[in-house]
Amino acid sequence: MPDPTRPRASLRTAVVWEVLQDALDRRVKATGRDALDVLDTGGGSGNFAVPLARLGHRVTVVDPSPNALFALERRVAEAGVADRVKGVQGDVLGLFDVVERGGHDVVLCHGVLEHVDDPAEGVRNTVAALRSEGVLSLLAAGLGGAVVARALAGHFKEAKQALESSDGRWGSGDPMPRRFTADQLVGLVEDAGLAVAAVHGVRVFADLVPGVLVDTEPGALDALLKLEAAAAELPAFQALATQLHVLGETPGATGV
Template identity: 45%
Template sequence: MQTELGRERSGTGRLALMARLLTGALASVSTPGRAPTVLDCGGGSGAYAVPLAASGADVTVVDISADALATLRRRADETGVSASVHAVNGDVERLADHISDQFDLVLAHGILDAVDAVEETFAAMAGAVRPGGLISVLVANPFASVMARALAGEPALALQELRDLDAGVGPGIGPDTVDRLCRAAGLTVESRHGIGVFSDLVPGASLDAPGAREALARLDTEAADRPPFADLAGRIHLLVRRPAS
């Protein structure tokens, strides 16, 4: 039976690439005879949680937004996976107040930028992964932001962001910070992919030619793990392993 993630994978574009990466992650942490368990930190309305549940995982979403969780519950209902999606209204900066189990896979997609105490929050996420399990991290790429500003006709702002990067005061949590957090927590980065390498740079209006969008998506996918292209993607995905013992 084709799974929900399988259907996403066979499509094109960023979601398809993320679905392929998450399918691999789920397979790598699965144990025969029981559903893999997933904790989605800041999982919002379930863009990842619902397809993961539809692929057989038991997913707990911790999010601070009651509205996002209401949408999550509705989507889970519509997809027929309510029993496998557990919505927890809470702050990931107080993760230990909300969850006590350890999970096979922990998602930290678009959440590290939203918290104040990044080190402590990431350490708590690392503690929520079982030994041998994985953390899937998705962060914005500060280098892509410089590029995007320049291409948008804002060279002065691009120059300022470039200098901020040199000074170590760049915006947000980038992949280098995640690398540092992983080393501090004793975790190993197993893979790193650029998400939206070209599609974040190309204006949609220039893609009217037949097949152009599909070709762009394929270009994104094939460049995702190839430096220097991957290093320019709008977002960077890292799969991080907690050592088995």
Template identity: 55%
Template structure:
């Protein structure tokens, strides 16, 4: 496994472990903006049915290939669209789990988007939100010498193609407004983005040690502002 693959594992493992804890034995899952199926195919491999809604035909083509390679093409469906057309494609109260990863950053109205996602959840269903976190972005831009960008992010402005960023309180407030109950909050990539990739090659066991460290701080509130992303689970 390359350094980039090991770093990727450290970045996604905690999210994946959280998802495994809320998936039932036979769930209907919607992955909005699921792209090429990084999560969708893994969920399907556990025996669940997954529908991916994404605006990119190229991403959906890659999703189809990945599902075939993983021998789960019968459990993964891709459809072009986005949140604005979601209710036309997916009926209300029709899915058990919704994955909304990297989507709130790019929609015009995050509150409206979450309200729409809440409608497609069955009672007792779970929404998984993964979103870029503002505090860490401010620090990262400042360290890189981009002080103007750091100030814009600090003030809540969208920067270029990266879109919105949120604090954990803002995300939980939006979820409350959508009628959803927050059940867990995890800080994601507290250290993974700061560790040089070369270190993971040079130090034996460094990747596992990094992952263990990420797990140790993921639920500690004092480290949450340092996390590149926030992962929140909420139920209807």
């Protein structure tokens, strides 16, 4: 669930949370357990881990940053869920140095593939961390959103470079190491042995709309959230999204 004290943050997480909570509910029903074992790779300070723990799930956060893990420790203590969240230092390519294979009902891989040398290996590792019936939530930077954003800012050469480059970067000053199309992410998930249950565009409009409109117009935030939700499953709008979310399921979990 998005943090109600940070309404603007809901623009970045609402679509993902809706899909993820539905997947969690289905796994709870299928397993007969109220608490699932969740692995959050690259989970940082706990933007997803803390709300998941509040729902009663056990969450292991793997992140390479000691500072992020320190912030996570402080945040889970403040939220009163320290008994359900564990943070360990590591990364997705060395995942099994710090966690067990096949020990998790759900794995989150959010904002990770953009930063690893081998995205395919990263996805394979997340899948290997799942139990025989499990769910992968994959969130990564989308190519189309970056191209549109550079073009609307008047940086047409950079937009073209991002469109044509193999990594989706618009130049040496681009802070994002890699971006993906929906087809590329779907391919990574399927090649790792999962069935794709859903694909959603995230922040299709949110990053293009002037913040002043959302902050000052009555009802604008709620209307924009509804618009984002309506567009998220449409391929034409997924191609324009800042981020792309893919939900993958092991063959045993499909159709649950």
